[in-house]
Amino acid sequence: MNFKKTLRMPTTEFPMRGNLPNREPVRLEEWNEADLYDQVMEKNSDKPMFVLHDGPIYANGNIHVGHAMNRIVKDMIVRHRNMDGYKAPYVPGWDAHGLPIETALTKTKKVDRKKMSISEFRAACEAYAWEQVENQKEQFQRLGLIGDWDDPYVTLTPDFEANQIKVFGEMAKEGHVYQGKKPVYWSPSSESALAEAEIEYHDKRSPSIYVAMKVKDGRGVLDETDEFIIWTTTPWTLPANLGISVHPKYEYVVVEADARRFVVAKELLEQVQTALEWDAMNVVKTVTGDQLENITAQHPFYDRESLVMTGDHVTVEAGTGAVHTAPGHGEDDFIIGQHYGLPPLCPVDDKGKMTDKAPGFEGLFYDEANKPITEKLDENGALLKLQFITHSYPHDWRTKKPVIYRATEQWFVSVDNMRQDLLDAIARVEWQPKWGEVRLHNMIRDRGDWCISRQRVWGVPIPVFYEEDGSPIISTETIDHVAQLFRTHGSNIWFDWETKDLLPEGYTSEKSPNGNFTRETDIMDVWFDSGSSHQGVLEERADQHRPADLYFEGSDQYRGWFNSSLITAVAVTGDAPYKKVLSHGFTLDGKGEKMSKSLGNTVDPAKVMKQLGADILRLWVSSTDFQSDVRVSDDILKQVSETYRKIRNTLRFMLGNLHDFNPATDRVADHELGDMDRFMYQRLNRLIDTAQKGYREYNFGATYQALHHFCSIDLSAFYMDVAKDALYCDHENDVHRRAMQTVLYDSLVTLTKLLTPITPYTAEEAWSFIEDTNEAFVQLSDMPSRFEVEGEADREARWNELLQVRTVVLKALEEARSEKVIGKSLEAHVSLTVSPSMKQMLQQMSAPEKLFIVSKLDVLEGEETHVSVEKASGDTCERCWHVKDDVGENQSFPMLCERCADVVATYDRAVLEEPAK
Missing domain, CATH: 1.10.730.20 (Isoleucyl-tRNA Synthetase; Domain 1)
Structure with a gap:
């Protein structure tokens, strides 16, 4: 007889193989056709808002695995909140101005900038930026990200630019914006000023020289035969030397060595003796730094004096304790120079070449000037020692080439003006990890003023007009007018229209009776663009609110977006733009090494999705401790694929064994459940508690582990293993069998909901096979609630002991x-x-x-x-x-x-x- 026909074997069309690369795009199209994001927003319309504000990604090139991790985490947060009692809109953002787009046009598009007008070049930049936005948008959507993809925010749109102008105007009105000439990071390779956030450090080989500068007027303290010894690794700045800085409290000695008399800090004497290889020396005098103040020394190769000044910035960590001071090439140098009335002399032009203010070295690139300058020093008997060292040096983060400190006329945001307000705002924010608070606090505590002007054309213009005498005009009237013009016409008009047409109609000024106004030609730092997004997005859009509930980006953004957003928001609103800041680490290869195309150790999200599917990439993200640096490789993704297979097979087993179960008619009553069934509900409750806690605390690794454990241990290795005999062999309506099916049905629904933020494609596929669900899409359902379980409180302890015996x-x-x-x-x-x-x-x-x-x-x-x-x-x-x-x-x-x-x-x-x- 054919008894096999009487067995109620698993039956389901839910396939064993995920075939994600082919099925996911079909599912995505289904979501788009159903306007699923809009349905989610409508479903949650009366619920409290939760706003995660998206830090804008830069619109250039394909997304990499770091981008994928960042936005997958955001998507898991948003999806969970939308199923957990909130309305959580997601507005994706793009940063679309700046040098990389200009560079990409000239390199990849072969655009000849010199043959184009500013307007033509800006139009080409805008077209390229939109092309990149659309490309990246498609890639992000393929990852399964839900959001307002039809209406993202892009920093080049007229409405965003208008709001940025508004932020600039409000900051200027409060006295936070000023124009001044001071040293800033300058990139000769970009021909522009840079902000601190645009600087990265790499090793550089530099000359290290000790230079003697003869005393000219010793003011009765030093003899004219005495010589200060200075030390520098930037000989090219010596043409800009106007002084020597000493510490007022340190002791300085006059020492006889090599038949000369030198002045150095007493604490560094032995170190200097070793460096200069003095066989013998004799200390003839000891003085304090404040006694040396206002002494003058002779410049080593120009006919001018260098003033000795006292400052607390001088240290005895290295060098000689007598610091070469060029006010046009260093922040501390500039500050002390201002105090002593020295001008910020800067004999280097925009391209990094020496100007006629450095006689004898005109036209040389600054780095190339090091050799002839040291030769000149040697010729004059001022060069005491030359060697080469490798040290950490600031570089342009875009061109990867060295930068210099260079005094130029720039626009600044005064951090000093609001430093305490910024520190107070930081203290009111919740930080995860907690060290993020300390990190940003220290950055704000120690940072100088923010240089916001850039000598480029692809960006938002600085909305400043100038009187005939050169004094700037920043008034509420002009700012509001420019903002409205930008909102209506876009910012290109700043470069297309006449200055008079950009001013309010009939605008007059006592300083410019002839109406001969001019305008600023610099643009704003792109960090000001993204940093003002709290105004352009959170305040501007009806589906947002300020402050945002959460900002989430990489840990490098403490000096970037978290920083610039804080400064602009505190300046305008008095508080931070975020209630909580969450940060993540960087993606590394399987060996823990930094990824690099040259090393061939990168992981391409597009390739992963084509070979394995987006849900595998998402499952990997959920398995990591993303707040630290995380590793990813083909082998790691294969391991994740094995976990996915176990989860999928668990879903399939439950669906297969529910083929004859109608939850509306076949559920058993609570009193008909067996003790093992009740134990499984307790395990299910534990899963809900652990997974929900993980989601709510952004500890997705805990959620991942709980889901994996429930599938592989609680279900596969235990309950489903034991249940097979009853499910296959008992009578269809046997109460014991129906009880098990009831448990499996509730487990299936619960598991599918809990998986949705992590693997939405697979969860949605499973949901389509579940009977008697009220929602067409699992994303329109809510997170599961705990089940009421009758019986003894010690059941779980008893069964855990029994499972040990079973093992x-x-x-x-x-x-x-x-x-x-x-x-x-x-x-x-x-x-x-x-x-x-x-x-x-x-x-x-x-x-x-x-x-x-x-x-x-x-x-x-x-x-x-x-x-x-x-x-x-x-x-x-x-x-x-x-x-x-x-x-x-x-x-x-x-x-x-x-x-x-x-x-x-x-x-x-x-x-x-x-x-x-």
């Missing part, structure tokens, strides 16, 4: 199998010695042997757990494969046990006699 039994069965005592576990007769309480628990079960998937079980009492396995006596049921003594007792079906015979008796005999196919 011991399963190990003994495996050993018996390897020793050929049994084949399958159902051939086993197990004698189990356990504690009195465990024996009582097992005896209270109706069929305890099924827990161990054996045919016969004897439970004995003893002090220690012990297991013995032998081959079970009796006959094997041809339907359920249990070895039982009652096989053959039913005369109609002598090859079956009583349980199976009763089930088979309900089938038409003609059906049973059909041959198996």
Whole structure:
């Protein structure tokens, strides 16, 4: 007879293989056609808002795995919040101005900047930026990200630019913006000023020189035969030397060596002696730094004096304690020079070449000037020592070339003006990790004023007009007018229109009676663009609010977007633009090395999605401790794929075993659940608690582990393993079977919902196979609630102990199998010695042997757990494969046990006699 037909084997069209690269795009198209994002927003319209404000990605090139990790985490946060009682809109953003786009046009598009007008070049930049935005948008959507992709924010749009002008105007009105000439980071390779956030440090080989400068007027303290020794690694700045700085409290010595008399800090004397290889020396005088103030020295190769000044910035960590001071080439130099009335002399032009203010070296690139300058020093007898050192040096983060400090006329935001307000605002923000607060606090505490002007054309113009005498005009009237013009026409008009047409109609000024106004030609630092997004997005858009509930970016943004956003927001609103800041680390290769195209160790998200699918990439992100640096490689993704396979098979098993279960009619009542079923509800509640806690605390690794453990341990290795016999062999409507199906149904629905923020494609696919769901898409449902479980409070503890015993039994069965005592576990007769309480628990079960998937079980009492396995006596049921003594007792079906015979008796005999196919 064909008894296989009477087994209720798993049946489902949910495929075993995910085939994600092919199925995910179809699912994405389905979401887009259904306007799923809008449906989610409508469903949550009356719920409290949760706003994660997206830090704008730069619109250039394909996304890399770091971009993917960043926005996948954001998507998991947003998806979870939308299922957890909030309305959580997501407005993706793009940063679309700046040098990289200009460079990309000239390099990849072969655009000749010199043959184009400013307007033509800006138009080309804008077209390129939009092309990049659309390309990246498609790649991000393919990752399964939900959001307002039809209306993102882009920093080049007229409405955003108008709001940026408004922020600039408000800051200027509060006195936070000023124009001044002072040293700033200057990139000769970019021909522009740079902000601190645009600087990165790399090793550079530089000359290290000791230089003697003769005293000219010793003011009765030093003789004219004495010489200060200065030390520098930038000989090219010596043409700009106007002074020598000493510390007022340090002791300085006049020392005889090599038949000359030198002045150095006493604490550095031995170090200088070693460096200059003096065989002998003799200290002839000791003075304090403040006694040296206003002494003058002779410049080593120009006919001018250098003033000795005192300042607390001088240290004795290196050098000589007498610091070469060029006010046009250093921040400390500039500050002390201002105090002593020295001008910020800067004999270097925009391209890094020496000007006629450096006679003898005109036209030389600054780095190339080092050699002739040292030769000139040697010729004059001023060069005491020349060697080369490799040291950490600031570089342009875009061109990767060295930068210099150079005094130029720039626009600045005064951090000093609001430093305490900024520090107070930082203290009111919640930081995760906690060290983020300390990091940003220290940055704001120590940072100088923010240089916001750039000598480029692709960006938002600085909205400043100038009087005939050169004094700047920044008034509420002009700012509001320019903002409205930009909102209507875009910022290109700043370069296209006449100055008079950019001013309010009929604008006049006493300083410019002839109406001869001019305008600023510099643009704003791109960090001002993105930093003002709290105004252009959070305040401007109806679906946002300020402050945002969360800012989330990489840890490099403490000096970038977190920093610039804080400064502009505090200046305009008095508080931070974010309630909480969460940061992530960097992506590394499988060995923990930095990724580099040249090393060939990068991971391309597009390639991963094409080969494995977006859900694999998302599952990897959820498995990491993203707040630290994370590793990713093909091998790591393969391991994640194995986890995915286990999760998918678990979903498939449950769907397959629910094929004849209608939750509306087949659910059992609570009192019909068995003790093991109730235990599984307790495990399900633990899953909900752990997963939800992980989501809410942004500890997605904990959520991932909980989901993985529930699928592989609680379900696959235990409950589903035990349930198979009842699910396959019991009567369709057996209460024990229906109880198990009830547990599996609730587990399936719960698991699918909890998986949705992490693997939305797979969760949505599983949801489409679940019966009796009220929502067309799982993303329109809510996170699961805990289940009410009747019974003893100690059930979980009892079952955990029982599962430990089960593990011991399963190990003994495996050993018996390897020793050929049994084949399958159902051939086993197990004698189990356990504690009195465990024996009582097992005896209270109706069929305890099924827990161990054996045919016969004897439970004995003893002090220690012990297991013995032998081959079970009796006959094997041809339907359920249990070895039982009652096989053959039913005369109609002598090859079956009583349980199976009763089930088979309900089938038409003609059906049973059909041959198996």
